[in-house]
Amino acid sequence: MYLTKEEEQILNGEAGETLQKALEILVALGDIYGAEGLIPIKSAQIAGVSYKTIGDAGLEWISDLKGKVKVPAILNPAGMDLENWERIRIERTFAEKQKEIVRAYEKLGIRCECTCTPYTLKNFSVKSGDHLAWSESSAVAYANSVLGARTNREGGPSALSAALLGKTANYGFHLEENRIPTISVSVECSLKTSDYGALGYAAGKAIGSQVPIFYLNEKKERKKGKEKSKEEAATACPNQDELKALGAAMAASGAVALYHVAGLTPEAKKRKFEPPAEKLVIERSQLDEVYASLCEDSEPDLIALGCPHCSPAELKKTAELLKDKSVSKELWVFTSREIAKFYPEYINCIEKSGAKVICDTCMVVSPASNHYSCVMVNSGKAFAYVPGMCGAKAVFGSLEACVQNATGEKKKGEDFN
Amino acid sequence: MLSCDPISFLGSVDPKSGTVVEKGHALYGKSIKGKILIFPHGKGSTVGSYVMYQLKKNKAAPVAIINLETEPIVAVGAIISEIPLLDKLEKNPYEFLKDGDRVRINAGEGFLETLEKA
Numbered sequence: 001m002y003l004t005k006e007e008e009q010i011l012n013g014e015a016g017e018t019l020q021k022a023l024e025i026l027v028a029l030g031d032i033y034g035a036e037g038l039i040p041i042k043s044a045q046i047a048g049v050s051y052k053t054i055g056d057a058g059l060e061w062i063s064d065l066k067g068k069v070k071v072p073a074i075l076n077p078a079g080m081d082l083e084n085w086e087r088i089r090i091e092r093t094f095a096e097k098q099k100e101i102v103r104a105y106e107k108l109g110i111r112c113e114c115t116c117t118p119y120t121l122k123n124f125s126v127k128s129g130d131h132l133a134w135s136e137s138s139a140v141a142y143a144n145s146v147l148g149a150r151t152n153r154e155g156g157p158s159a160l161s162a163a164l165l166g167k168t169a170n171y172g173f174h175l176e177e178n179r180i181p182t183i184s185v186s187v188e189c190s191l192k193t194s195d196y197g198a199l200g201y202a203a204g205k206a207i208g209s210q211v212p213i214f215y216l217n218e219k220k221e222r223k224k225g226k227e228k229s230k231e232e233a234a235t236a237c238p239n240q241d242e243l244k245a246l247g248a249a250m251a252a253s254g255a256v257a258l259y260h261v262a263g264l265t266p267e268a269k270k271r272k273f274e275p276p277a278e279k280l281v282i283e284r285s286q287l288d289e290v291y292a293s294l295c296e297d298s299e300p301d302l303i304a305l306g307c308p309h310c311s312p313a314e315l316k317k318t319a320e321l322l323k324d325k326s327v328s329k330e331l332w333v334f335t336s337r338e339i340a341k342f343y344p345e346y347i348n349c350i351e352k353s354g355a356k357v358i359c360d361t362c363m364v365v366s367p368a369s370n371h372y373s374c375v376m377v378n379s380g381k382a383f384a385y386v387p388g389m390c391g392a393k394a395v396f397g398s399l400e401a402c403v404q405n406a407t408g409e410k411k412k413g414e415d416f417n
Numbered sequence: 418m419l420s421c422d423p424i425s426f427l428g429s430v431d432p433k434s435g436t437v438v439e440k441g442h443a444l445y446g447k448s449i450k451g452k453i454l455i456f457p458h459g460k461g462s463t464v465g466s467y468v469m470y471q472l473k474k475n476k477a478a479p480v481a482i483i484n485l486e487t488e489p490i491v492a493v494g495a496i497i498s499e500i501p502l503l504d505k506l507e508k509n510p511y512e513f514l515k516d517g518d519r520v521r522i523n524a525g526e527g528f529l530e531t532l533e534k535a
Contacts, residue, residue: 028492057471155463157493
């Protein structure tokens with residue numbers, strides 16, 4: 001790897017041990033992936049925040065670091081709502097360790113808003129072509145695919161190293177040639193809202209770490225109808241929340257960091273890619289299989305929404321569905337603290353039903369979910385992670401089905417999608 | 418100590434003792450503490466890097482690691498824990514080393530020498 005004179009000095013320890021270690025990490029990764037040098041980054045997003053995932057091991061390492069980050073840097077979700085942790089049954093010992101972790105990051109100059117959707121925050125803007133060092137896999141997929149920025153799936157330590165140095169190793173998705181699609185995915189059915197999560201879950205397994213380009217072939221179904229209604233026409237073009245759900249699910253069931261949607265996402269529009277030779281076809285039946293998941297003998301005992309964190313539009317929809325209703329079981333809605341602060345009317349409406357709006361964390365990284373045996377979600381990402389991370393079964397359904405299950409309007413098996 | 422299986426430090430190794438706790442693993446029940454540990458490559462969660470750091474702090478880490486070809490989790494873990502790491506040796510270590518052999522490695526210059534065959 002080529003290093004500048006200043007970088008060489010850092011590597012020799014002339015700028016202290018923390019920066020020396022940070023650069024050693026980036027150089028080691030650069031060597032593994034064949035980087036020619038380092039590249040300046042605009043921001044970093046650092047995973048490895050929940051005490052549940054990093055434990056004492058991570059806490060010790062972060063606490064031992066010294067210095068300040070050189071670019072805006074932000075944290076991934078923690079293991080609990082940092083202000084309201086008691087109401088989701090977090091133990092005091094866990095809460096204390098969790099606060100210690102957040103304080104250790106804060107000491108390094110990192111913004112302690114813990115969210116997996118940093119691209120929604122004020123003062124954390126991302127522009128097309130920006131080089132980033134982000135580590136939350138769904139945020140990586142969103143930044144690369146929807147925003148046209150450039151980041152690899154950084155690990156916690158490498159994102160933190162990049163933040164401290166303001167640079168990362170220049171390989172992978174930082175380079176134009178690696179952003180060309182390598183597999184085409186033809187979707188042979190119409191899609192609405194949670195279908196995108198189901199699609200991502202089903203497709204991600206087959207795609208692995210390749211770069212897919214999606215062809216959303218909705219015309220076939222549309223021709224069957226008598227007329228093209230407005231609603232059907234709108235499904236041809238997934239909105240930002242649907243793209244968020246698609247990428248998040250593919251990054252979880254596979255290792256997708258960048259995807260394109262023909263005619264829609266910025267690079268697909270600009271570069272007009274040729275369809276790759278390798279092809280994957282997804283049909284309605286594969287999405288139905290995801291919806292058909294049931295908790296054998298039990299009803300879901302927790303309904304969890306907001307993986308990734310709910311946008312204002314998703315909160316609004318949830319609030320509308322819950323208006324004048326009350327939940328008969330736990331319904332948790334995860335979002336970022338900033339969004340919760342800006343939209344108190346949605347939060348009040350949701351909480352009036354007995355549901356809880358929870359910030360700074362999520363069902364996957366918080367031990368709060370471990371108290372439940374079957375979790376119903378509307379997210380392909382949560383559906384992929386809940387069984388392994390929370391020791392609970394997972395059921396997938398649309399937002400409407402999730403809310404209806406929580407309010408007791410519909411039970412298991414009654415048309416989950 | 419040779420492992421024919423890859424190692425996921427998160428979940429497979431007890432950070433307090435260095436004992437391999439993953440059932441069915443080639444090293445199940447054995448301790449990697451104080452060993453020159455040879456395994457093909459890492460696997461599993463990126464938190465594995467931190468577990469290597471914890472092993473080191475608990476004085477339960479391997480003294481050195483040799484991989485056929487290392488990957489980011491083990492590479493990062495080795496750096497933050499200051500565990501010497503070698504990979505891509507000229508000769509396949511599984512062909513000329515056995516469990517219990519005594520070897521000396523120099524990760525700075527990148528060589529390995531066999532001191533005593535088991």
